[in-house]
Amino acid sequence: MFETTDPTRAPAMPGTASCLSPDEQAILHLLETDWRQMCSGQVVPDHAQLDPHALHDALPHAFLLHRTAPGAVRVRVAGQRLHDMLRMDPRGMSFGAFFAAGSRDAALRIVESAFDGPAVVNLPLTAARGLGRRALRAELLLLPMQDALGQVTRMMGALVAAGPPGQRGYRFDIANDGPLRHDTLGLPFPDRRTVRSQPVARARTPLRLVVNNG
Numbered sequence: 001m002f003e004t005t006d007p008t009r010a011p012a013m014p015g016t017a018s019c020l021s022p023d024e025q026a027i028l029h030l031l032e033t034d035w036r037q038m039c040s041g042q043v044v045p046d047h048a049q050l051d052p053h054a055l056h057d058a059l060p061h062a063f064l065l066h067r068t069a070p071g072a073v074r075v076r077v078a079g080q081r082l083h084d085m086l087r088m089d090p091r092g093m094s095f096g097a098f099f100a101a102g103s104r105d106a107a108l109r110i111v112e113s114a115f116d117g118p119a120v121v122n123l124p125l126t127a128a129r130g131l132g133r134r135a136l137r138a139e140l141l142l143l144p145m146q147d148a149l150g151q152v153t154r155m156m157g158a159l160v161a162a163g164p165p166g167q168r169g170y171r172f173d174i175a176n177d178g179p180l181r182h183d184t185l186g187l188p189f190p191d192r193r194t195v196r197s198q199p200v201a202r203a204r205t206p207l208r209l210v211v212n213n214g
């Protein structure tokens with residue numbers, strides 16, 4: 001099942017369709033609200049407008065991606081909760097490192113579609129139980145941004161898990177029992193008449209920001 005919404009509207013408040021608690025859903029809502037405020041009538045905001053300190057409670061869950069070429073998406077910034085879930089520092093790594101081998105190609109195709117649309121994407125995730133870790137549900141939010149040349153090569157987002165992680169690192173699969181939201185951003189937000197939406201194929205903790213200046 002796929003779910004599309006009007007990307008000109010503000011994001012919905014936390015609801016019952018999510019696997020996350022209302023407080024966890026509010027983290028994603030906060031991040032998307034800040035992103036929309038940065039747009040200022042543009043299809044996507046400029047990367048230079050991003051102020052990490054304005055993300056508040058979303059910061060530990062947030063990341064910044066950089067697409068250097070089609071199919072090459074690297075993690076540039078990662079919040080502390082992502083380090084805790086992965087049990088590694090993902091900076092400089094492919095975004096595929098977040099995913100289990102069986103879901104990696106499908107997940108990266110969805111990320112590419114968010115860059116190419118550009119599109120806002122919300123993706124339900126799951127991680128199986130294993131030694132030293134419990135089964136985990138999560139949601140991934142992708143919010144495209146443009147560089148100084150006006151190209152959509154940056155992606156702000158967050159990965160929020162339902163509850164605390166276990167003792168070992170997680171790699172995620174795409175959940176097959178939840179909706180994939182894919183809002184293609186065809187027009188600046190003030191014009192609500194002809195925005196296009198299309199689906200794609202499935203395939204309070206301390207604040208700390210780790211920045212890759214390389």
